Amino acid sequence: MTIHRRQFLAAGGAAAAVALGAPAVLGQARARVVVVGGGPGGVTAAKYIAKDARNAIDVVLVEPQRQFTTCFHSNLYLGGYRSFESITHGYDKVSAANGFRMNHQMATRVDREKKEVVLADGSRLGYERLVLSPGIDLKYDSVPGWGREHEEAMPHAWRAGPQTQLLKARLDAVPDGGVVVMIAPPNPYRCPPGPYERVSMMAHVLKASGRTRAKIIVLDPKESFSKQGLFQEGWEKHYPGMVEWIGPKVHDGIKSVDPKTNTVVTGFETYEKVALVNVIPAQMAGAVARDAGLANGSGFCPIDPASMKSANDTSIYILGDACIAGDMPKSGFSANSQAKVAALMVRGELAGARTFPARYANTCWSLIETDDTVKVGGRYEAKDGKITAVETFISKTGETAELRKQTQEENMGWYAGITADMFT
Incomplete structure (x- = not known):
């Protein structure tokens, strides 16, 4: 079609x-x-x-x-x-x-x-x-430790406008070797493939600017996502080693985030001094x-x-x-x-x-x-x-x-x- x-x-x-x-x-x-x-x-x-x-x-x-x-x-x-x-x-x-x-x-x-x-x-x-x-x-209470007052520190950019520009500026500032953490939203939400296209575009920007040691970690509350096979095929082909998707059975839930220190705590691992945290809430x-x-x-x-x-x-x-x-x-x-x-x-x-x-x-x-x-x-x-x-x-x-x-x-x-x- x-x-x-x-x-x-x-x-x-x-x-x-x-x-x-x-x-x-x-x-x-x-x-x-x-x-x-x-x-x-x-x-x-x-x-x-x-x-x-x-x-x-x-x-x-x-x-x-x-x-x-x-x-x-x-x-x-x-x-x-x-x-x-x-x-x-x-x-x-x-x-x-x-x-x-x-x-x-x-x-x-x-x-x-x-x-x-x-x-x-x-x-x-x-x-x-x-x-x-x-x-x-947005459900500002859906991610522990994150709220409306933290949109600048950990942008969502799920309403297009100034937040989108902020997210781009933060992405452009990620150093080579830096870590980007995206907290994906639970169903139902606006634009099911949107978070994963965003991951692709983040990886594209990092790769195109020579920051190939940077890594994007996707913490997802869902067991699967829209176009999953297509995205993962594309990530492996274009951005090998740069994107890691982690489902709920592995990360065991988002326990807390700290916008002051850019820390994300899951039941599986703690991510500290993250270069960019993109929170997409419920x-x-x-x-x-x-x-x-x-x-x-x-x-x-x-x-x-x-x-x-x-x-x-x-x-x-x-x-x-x-x-x-x-x-x-x-x-x-x-x-x-x-x-x-x-x-x-x-x-x-x-x-x-x-x-x-x-x-x-x-x-x-x-x-x-x-x-x-x-x-x-x-x-x-x-x-x-x-x-x-x-x-x-x-x-x-x-x-x-x-x-x-x-x-x-x-x-x-x-x-x-x-x-x-x-x-x-």
Whole structure:
């Protein structure tokens, strides 16, 4: 399955379907949709609801930041393959071109009874439908000894932006012979292959700068991880002796970290005076969704797989990393795909547009070394009470260099396509 920029945009239009809703009647107040969160899910939903509703719906996107840095391809920035500017995008063009309004504030609370979103300045936005795409919050108590106040000493960089730049600066300062320790997150979390692509990019930077005596140790709470065979094949091929993955049966758990001394203590070994500790903690849905009573005991939000509606409130849709999406992974591509389904359903409810059965898609690409990229993905439908995979694919070990190079070209084309889809 190969995706290029033009094909991605065409597929996006097909996924969004054709809006056949009538324009608003003269003098009649338009229904309002409030979208919270300006990432792949939120900005896509705002665009496709407003663009295809023929002015029948008033759409407001609530997002405190004026620019968005994509988590996807942030590892390529870390590895020196992309500039920081190339993964950072603004909202002015997409909002003006598609007819929705921006409100650059934090949404602090959802009043479900009154159908209002409470903003940081105390003002309220009423809604007929609410789309929540708040992303993740980090569980700061999930790694003993590490908390919010230790993000500078032991960066997570699991929200793209200043943390990503900090992690790159710390990586660039690792001496030859220094040790990097990554504490990987437990399931479920944003971007399943992401930590291991990050390891690959760290190793690439160290090797390319001649620091081949440096070592990266991955302490993982999981028995296995996404694309494990592909990554480990790539590490052995490109970075022999530089990467060591240690599972929970060996390390026996993270007992504590000390950000002052850069020490990591496990049940198996103590790592002292580590050059760089990258802590990726456990995760949960963004607070605005949890505080509204939309999450279950997992910390994430159950949804209706046929529409992306909250299982707890039929006037609210929940997208992306915050939702429980069955077989779909938490990724930017998934959020973009889910947003198009939600936009279609919202237009059907508020503008009389035709609706179609939900169809979802996702692909995750991972760069291991220059022109050596692998992928995993699938197509999904609402089935058996969840979003269910109906077709899956994954790169194979031992693929030719030419095929891996083509996969990387596909990866770059997809990024150009999805960001154009989101921000224009």
